[in-house]
Amino acid sequence: MLTRRKIIRIDEEKCNGCGLCVPSCAEGAIQIIDGKARLVSETFCDGLGACLGECPQGALTVEERESEAFDAAAVEDHLARVAAACQEIEASAQETPLACGCPGSTSQVIERAAESGPYEENFPAATSQLGNWPVQLRLVPVRAPYFDGARVLISADCVPFAFADFHRRFLGGRTLLVGCPKLDDAQAYRDKLAQIFLQNDIREIEVAHMEVPCCFGLVHLVQGALEDSGKPIPLTVTRVGTRGDLVKTSGPEAPTHGAVR
Numbered sequence: 001m002l003t004r005r006k007i008i009r010i011d012e013e014k015c016n017g018c019g020l021c022v023p024s025c026a027e028g029a030i031q032i033i034d035g036k037a038r039l040v041s042e043t044f045c046d047g048l049g050a051c052l053g054e055c056p057q058g059a060l061t062v063e064e065r066e067s068e069a070f071d072a073a074a075v076e077d078h079l080a081r082v083a084a085a086c087q088e089i090e091a092s093a094q095e096t097p098l099a100c101g102c103p104g105s106t107s108q109v110i111e112r113a114a115e116s117g118p119y120e121e122n123f124p125a126a127t128s129q130l131g132n133w134p135v136q137l138r139l140v141p142v143r144a145p146y147f148d149g150a151r152v153l154i155s156a157d158c159v160p161f162a163f164a165d166f167h168r169r170f171l172g173g174r175t176l177l178v179g180c181p182k183l184d185d186a187q188a189y190r191d192k193l194a195q196i197f198l199q200n201d202i203r204e205i206e207v208a209h210m211e212v213p214c215c216f217g218l219v220h221l222v223q224g225a226l227e228d229s230g231k232p233i234p235l236t237v238t239r240v241g242t243r244g245d246l247v248k249t250s251g252p253e254a255p256t257h258g259a260v261r
Contacts, residue, residue: 019213
């Protein structure tokens with residue numbers, strides 16, 4: 001039965017599929033489908049708008065229109081099915097329980113052809129391109145000497161493990177900062193990055209993040225820090241696939257206030 005009430009509206013043209021809205025909806029009314037946030041069922045949406053503040057693109061609004069009534073019982077059944085699906089994944093993978101709020105938490109096995117034998121201590125290795133220490137954003141001093149005139153690489157924690165040629169493709173000649181936008185204090189990261197940008201003469205920035213939605217939060221942190229600092233530092237954004245491929249460089253996620261290569 002239709003009734004006039006408040007309900008979420010998703011602007012697909014603005015939505016970039018980052019997925020930040022998914023875990024903010026306690027009713028599980030929103031999912032990422034075909035690269036866009038979608039309302040799974042009108043009966044799951046209570047219209048209170050808890051997801052609104054999580055969308056960096058402004059794609060979510062609350063509108064008043066004719067729709068199916070909110071059904072609390074249906075929400076409970078829906079959440080129970082989601083929880084059961086998570087348990088099946090956990091049982092098959094025999095891994096640590098999943099949060100299920102982020103598609104990037106799904107366990108998967110990546111099959112690869114054997115290209116080399118086991119590690120041998122005396123086997124010639126690639127030369128490390130790491131030029132600064134520490135690298136963890138939480139530990140790096142704001143006024144570290146390696147920021148002067150630096151080309152800064154801000155990498156999500158998982159990128160070096162997924163991308164085999166990380167040192168040669170990303171790291172050479174750059175100052176490295178690493179962090180996880182999902183597990184660490186996002187606001188603290190934004191505040192610290194803003195001070196790093198403000199107090200140092202940084203030439204350019206590249207953000208390397210994984211293709212999973214939660215990891216895209218690192219891009220938003222850097223964009224927000226640039227806005228807070230007021231400095232137009234050129235920014236490049238590169239996305240790495242979970243299978244180790246380069247998915248995309250720059251693109252619409254890059255900020256408009258800074259130059260983009």
